[in-house]
Structure formats: structure tokens, C-alpha cells
Amino acid sequence: MQLEVRPDPAEVGRARRWARSRLAGSGIEADEPLAEILVLLVSELVTNAVVHTGCTAVLRLSLPCEAADAATVRLEVADSSERAPVPRCADGEETGGRGLALVDGLADRWGWSREGDGKRVWCELDRCERAEARLACGGGVGYEGLDGFEGFDGLEGLAYEAV
Template sequence: MQLEIRPDPAEVGRARRWARSRLAGSGIQADEPLAETLILLVSELVTNAVVHTGCPAVLRLSLPGAAAEGATVRLEVADRSDRAPVPRCVDGDATGGRGLALVDGLADRWGWSAEGAGKRIWCELDRYAQSHGTATGCPAGAVAFGGGTACEGLAYEAV
């Protein structure tokens, strides 16, 4: 499943609604913690794409079937910007700059890879995982992040 995203901040809400509408068919209930986390991750990755690249993007969502216990949910946002995610140090008063640090804390795995003239940022959630934050299963050529931030206040921004 995929959704074309215009470089407009209003697209973030549309992306969240689109993702919510696909959850029920996969057996993920709207009030399940996985659903809430997934919607937050959609919001963060799509926000980064539309705010920091100024380019159209594509949101892809791979949801397990209703009977797939223990399956992995994969979220990808591909955009036409070749600029890699850049670490940012933010202070406690900053209103932004924590999006990918949040992804790092919530996803079981995440990373990014160059794709043609752009890039793809992805994250995965294990449906019944007990812990988060390990960077495993990265595709070849991908730069993976996981396991928590290296220093307090360090965040990542996709640009």
C-alpha cells in the first residue's frame, strides 16, 4: 500500500488518516499500542519529508494479515532529496529537531538508504515485541540507527 505525498504540511494529517484506515484490515485495533505508535511514526517521518525536503514523497506501509501473529509492520517514506539525515543537538527549549530521535526510541529497527536521486527512510515494528531500539535486519547499503541516542539531547533531522 502506498500514498503519494505533496510537499505540504497538511499532508501529514492526510497520511495519518490513510494509515489509520488500513489498520483494521490487518487485525491491528485502533486502540492497540502498536496502532498508536505506528500513527506517531507516520506523522514524524512524513513531517520530516514535507518540511525538510520540499519534494513530493511516497509513504509505503506493509501491514501483516489478521492471522499473522508476531509479524513485522514496515513503514517507509521515500523522497526525491539526496540529503542524508543529519544529527542535531537541541536544547530543552527547542520546539523541533527531535523527530528521528523519537523514531529511534519507538521503532524496533530503522534506517535509511539512498534510492536513485533520493532516499528512503524506513522503520519496523514487531507486532508483539517486548523491547524496542535494536538495529538489525538492515538492507544492504543502508545506514541504520538504533539502540538509543549516543548523547543526551542528540536528535536526528531528515533533510
């Protein structure tokens, strides 16, 4: 499943609605923590593509079939910008700069790769057998593709809640 996203901030809301609509038939309930985390990750990655590249992007979502109790959900955003995603260390007064830290903290795995003239940023969530066990599945176990970037200290001291 994929959605083309224009370089317009209004597209972020459309991408969230599209992702929610795709949950039907996947066995992931709309009020399940995994669904809320997935929608937040869609919002962060699409926002990055829209705000930082000014290019059209393609959002791809791979959901498990309804029968799968334990599976992986994969989200990808591909764009035509060669600029690598760079985590920032935003201070308490800044209104942006925390997106990749959220992705790192909420996804089980994430990274990026060059693709043609652009790149693909991806993340994966492992689906637990029970929604209540989501956080015990190892969310935020690591990141890939950002070796060598200075100033990113991970999520020490960062508190977040998916609501």
C-alpha cells in the same frame, strides 16, 4: 499500500488518517499501542520529508495479514532529495529536532538508503502476540544508516509516551 504526499504540512495529517484507515483487516486494533506508535512514526517521517526536502514523497506501509499474531510492520517514506536524515540534539527550548530520536526510540529497527536520485527512510515494528507486551518486544533496539554522525547520543534521559 502507498500514498503520495505533497510537500505541504497539511499532508502530515492526511498521512496519519490514511495509515489509521489501513489498520482495518491487519489485525491491529486502532487503540492498540502498536497502532498509536505506527501513527506517530508516520507523522515523524512524513513531517521530515515535507519540511526538510520540499519534495513530493511516497509513504508505503506493509501490514501483516489479520491471522498473524507475530509479524513485522514496515513503514517507508521515499523522496527525491539526496540529503541524508541527520539526527539533531535539540535542547529543551527548541520546538523541533526530536523526530529521529523518537523514531530511534520507538521503532525496533530503522535506517535509510539511497534510491535513484533520492532516498528511502524506513522503520520496522515487530508485532507481539499481545498488545500489552509491545514494549517488551525490544522497541528501540538500534538504528542503522547513521554511522559517522556526531552529536547524537541516542535516547539517554529521554522520556516519551505514545498517547
